[in-house]
Amino acid sequence: xxxxxxxxxxxxxxxxxxxxxxxxxxxxxxxxxxxxxxxxxxxxxxxxxxxxxxxxxx
Numbered sequence: 001x002x003x004x005x006x007x008x009x010x011x012x013x014x015x016x017x018x019x020x021x022x023x024x025x026x027x028x029x030x031x032x033x034x035x036x037x038x039x040x041x042x043x044x045x046x047x048x049x050x051x052x053x054x055x056x057x058x
Contacts, residue, residue: 003028007037009046018042 004027014020019040026033047054 007051009041009043011043014043
């Protein structure tokens with residue numbers, strides 16, 4: 001059994017103040033499901049390669 005979880009920025013659903021929602025995509029047996037994490041961030045703060053927020057938590 002293999003489950004894949006990927007976080008992605010939905011730029012197509014950005015709000016007026018240029019913040020975008022972060023979605024979680026679950027894949028199991030070739031079926032996909034996406035849910036909102038209810039977390040928003042600016043597009044420039046998202047690292048698409050690492051699929052996470054850019055920067056440090058310090």
